[in-house]
Amino acid sequence: MQAGRPIPVNPARMLAELDELRTIGAVGKGVSRLAFSGADIAARIWLAGRMRAAGLEAVVDPWGNLFGLPPGEGPCLLIGSHSDTQPLGGWLDGIYGVACGLEIARAAREAGGPRIAVVSFQDEEGRFGGLTGSAVWAGAMEPEEADRLSDAEGITLAEARQRAQEIADIGEVSPAQFAAYLEPHIEQGPVLDRAGETLGVVEAIAGVRSLTLTFSGEANHAGTTPMHLRRDAVRGLYNFAAALDTAFAPLVTDRTVWTLGRIAVDPNAPSIVPGTASVSVQIRDPETARLDRLMAEAMGVAEHTALALELDLSVSQGFSADPVPMDPRMTEALAEAAGGIAPGRWRRMSSGALHDATHVSRVLPTAMLFVPSIGGISHNPDEDTKRADLEIGLLALTEAIPHLP
Ligand SMILES: [Zn+2]
DSSP states (O other), X not given: OOTTSOOOOOHHHHHHHHHHHXXXXXXXXXEXXXXXSHHHHHHHHHHXXXXXXXXXXXXXXXXXXXXXXXXXXXXEEEEEEEOOOOTTBOSSTTHHHHHHHHHHHHHHHHTTOOOEEEEEESOTTOSSSSSHHHHHHTTSSOHHHHHHOBOTTSOBHHHHGGGHHHHSOBOOOOGGGEEEEEEEEEOOSSHHHHHTOXXXXXXXXXXXXXXXXXXXXXXXXXXXXXXXXXXXXXXXXXXXXXXXXXXXXXXOOTTOEEEOOOEEEESOOTTEXXXXXEEEEEEEESOHHHHHHHHHHHHHHHHHHHHHTTOEEEEEEOOOBOOEEOOHHHHHHHHHHHHHHSTTSXXXXXXXXXXXXXXXXXXXXXXXXXXXXXXGOOSSTTOOXXXXXXXXXXXXXXXXXXXXX
């Protein structure tokens, strides 16, 4: 094939495969392929067969990550995502990226090059931990630690992953065999759909900061305690919540999200002035500096609120993860392709959800491309994307590939 030309993919063939995969583990309109379940193994065996039929070598690593490797030497581009699902998920989450990778790798073989590999990482959806397949593969998690993870029934990953050998020949696949990683995925949010856009070029996977604040006052009789003598913890909570939005307004962008998701009040009774009130604060943003600034601001607002109402304040830190920037050269190649194929109907954005790309970016230049989710619905049997948008995503990838590192 002539260098620089897009790989001549067959979008109808990819859509037909997505339709067929949808039947493996089908539950109504949705799909249930929990990692290492019968349906997950069946889907991976099916994928391994399609890889071989495309002239790729199907190799599964001991963690259940399934690779389709092209013949020949030297690092090549790796495209994919995951084929496991939530206990009851939709038909596109993860598998869209794998189907794109399979079609592109196959079409590249038919066209005589370039060499492209495909992957379906295991346990992205977290039967055991979430992103465990890519975490171990990319060195973000120690194998011993992963093996100790267990599912809701107490089955360990060490036990479950024995089934990997049913999928294909077990082998070790090293990140050094690849030049870069490209993960196409459905957006799983409403941004593209609401804007009537077709493609999202991901610039970063958002980071997370979280903490729990507890305001403590004095529980007392709700009828006999005059307002000016109360130390009402819930008052601290709602004053904090209102002041937080005001304080954040000048600091956030349209990519920032924050959530007061869990509230607990004690004694939590209609006739008692609340003695303690705690609230979780979770902030997500693609930039570390802004995350830290917002956390400091939240702390300042909480301290100010507590002081004004004569409440005590205690703070416990929660889950934290830094933002993961995508590779700028790959992002530019995707942006160029998106602008060419969907002019005026694409955007640069960040991913609010974690993906396998989070871990793979530690070891390979990595980028992600989003297609819309109708109504922003995902992790739900109603999850869907227009077939035309699924095709445009595939075509945009092929336009970008000649310009990737
Ligand atoms: Zn996914």
